[in-house]
Amino acid sequence: MNMASQSRIAVAIGDPNGIGPEIAVKAAARFAGTDLRPVLVGDAYIIEHYARRHATGLPLAPLGREKPAGLVYVDVNALDETDFHPGQLLPATGRATVAYASRAVRLSLDGQVDAVVGCPHSETAINAAGIEFSGYPGLIAQLTNTPRDEVFLMLVAAGLHIAHVTLHESVRDALQRLTPELVVNAALAAVKAEQRLGNERPALAVFGINPHAGEDGLFGDDDARITEPAVAQLRKLGLNVDGPTGADLLLGQRKHDVYLAMFHDQGHIPIKLLSPLRSSALTIGTPILFSSVGHGCAADIAGQGVADPISVIETLALLHNAKKS
Numbered sequence: 001m002n003m004a005s006q007s008r009i010a011v012a013i014g015d016p017n018g019i020g021p022e023i024a025v026k027a028a029a030r031f032a033g034t035d036l037r038p039v040l041v042g043d044a045y046i047i048e049h050y051a052r053r054h055a056t057g058l059p060l061a062p063l064g065r066e067k068p069a070g071l072v073y074v075d076v077n078a079l080d081e082t083d084f085h086p087g088q089l090l091p092a093t094g095r096a097t098v099a100y101a102s103r104a105v106r107l108s109l110d111g112q113v114d115a116v117v118g119c120p121h122s123e124t125a126i127n128a129a130g131i132e133f134s135g136y137p138g139l140i141a142q143l144t145n146t147p148r149d150e151v152f153l154m155l156v157a158a159g160l161h162i163a164h165v166t167l168h169e170s171v172r173d174a175l176q177r178l179t180p181e182l183v184v185n186a187a188l189a190a191v192k193a194e195q196r197l198g199n200e201r202p203a204l205a206v207f208g209i210n211p212h213a214g215e216d217g218l219f220g221d222d223d224a225r226i227t228e229p230a231v232a233q234l235r236k237l238g239l240n241v242d243g244p245t246g247a248d249l250l251l252g253q254r255k256h257d258v259y260l261a262m263f264h265d266q267g268h269i270p271i272k273l274l275s276p277l278r279s280s281a282l283t284i285g286t287p288i289l290f291s292s293v294g295h296g297c298a299a300d301i302a303g304q305g306v307a308d309p310i311s312v313i314e315t316l317a318l319l320h321n322a323k324k325s
Contacts, residue, residue, distance in 0.1 A: 006037045007114050007320045010104035011312065013042035014119030016079050017086050017093045018297025019307035024119050025050040025071070027312035032058055033069035036320045039113055041104040043096070044075035046084060053305060063112070076103050086303025094125030098139065105143045108288040115289035115319040117312060120297035123168075134168040136292045140283045150285045152186045154193055154258070155271040155294055156318060157279035161258040162267035163190035174263055175222065178209065183230035183260070189285035190258050191239060196289065197322045202257035205250045206231055206243030209262050213244040227262070277308060280315040289322060291315050 011028060014020025021042060028038040032055075040047050044062075051060050051071055059070035066072040078099035083092040104116045118136050126133040133139060141151035154163040165186040166174035187204060194202035206227055208214060214223035227244035234241045242256065247266050250259060261267030271279050271294065279294030293311035301307055 006035050008037050008039055008112070009316055009319055010039045010041050010074070010107045010113040010116045011316070012097075012100040012104040012116065012118045013040060013046065014100070015089060015093050015097045015122045015125060015297045015299075016043060016046050016084060016100075017088050017090065018120055018122060018299050018302050020119030020121075020297055021046050021050045022054065022302070022305070022307045023309035023312050026054050026307075026309035027316060028071050029055040029058055030309070030313055031316065032071070036316060037066075037072060038117075038316060039063055039107070040071060040073040041107070042073070042076055042100045043079050043084075044073060044077075045081060046079070047071075047073045049084075074103060074107065076100050087299050089122045089125040089297070089299050091125060091129040094122060094127070094129040094131065094133075097121045097126055098129075098131055098133070101136065101139060102143055105140060105288060105290070108290075109144065115291075115322070117315050117319065118290065118292040119312065120293060120295060122297050122299070136281070136290070137167065137283045140286050140288070140290050144286045144288060146286045149182060150185050150189065152189050152284050154190055154282045154284050155267060155279050156282060157271050157275035157294065160254075160271060160274060161190075161194065162261050162271060163187075163193070163258060163284060164261050164264060164267045166262065167264050169264075171263060175209070178222075178226050178262060180226055180230040180233065183227060183262075184233050185285070187230070187234050187239070187241065187260055188237075190260055193282060193284040194258050197318070199257055201240055203255070204234070204239060204241045204258050204260060205245065205256040206234075206241060206260045207247040207250060207262055207266055208244040212246045212249075278311055278314055280311070280318050289319050291319060 078096040209222040210219040281292045283290040
């Protein structure tokens, strides 16, 4: 195999005391010998621990000295071995999670990998470490020097693509922050992400803020002030866009390539209903291809060898196909 033709995707192992390292190693092993080469990013001793259990017989080597059909890693040296206790989410593991993701992003910015996957994190552990964190999108914005109001999350699962204008904040705060400009920024990021995934002219549908998109003012004027002007601006830009329309109607019709939700639950609930463990969570609007997975770090089963890697496998395949498009 010509190794120069391979797609390289960094896999930050997530919280080292969660299921992230296990599912990262299992997923990487699944692609051994193919034209997709995952590069595991974390503490080498943790990667080696799981590789011995779940990648029996595959050689493990650092980036730059990899073998044609084996596992590749980058050692970050972020967690003292005394803090490695699967199932215990600690401030130290929160700091390590951010260190792994930061190194993986740097690999992408430096052109050493084509994309990045972030395995499950613990927001509690990261914030306990004194690091302000509300999900990967904000961190990726910071690491890539991208304005925060240009970076968003898009969930992909079971053929459904839903981007979010707001994410981890109260509905009250989200409503106060919603503006036509923010909706336009999110829509443009969603369209660009779809193009990177191979759809040159995606059909976009914008969810209303209120039920029935306000029902002509009967349920408030928020859509008249925010989503309607945003859609008008998007049409002036030549985008193929419908709405604002009630989320229930749009999702029932399923006529569009990508949907734009105003709030976290508007987009997360349909994705999780359709595919609770197999969604990809793309950070969109940044110069790199980055996706986490749509589930948590499952500390209750960490280290037991029973974690399902399917979300990482499908996310790797999604980014690999995007890179080839």
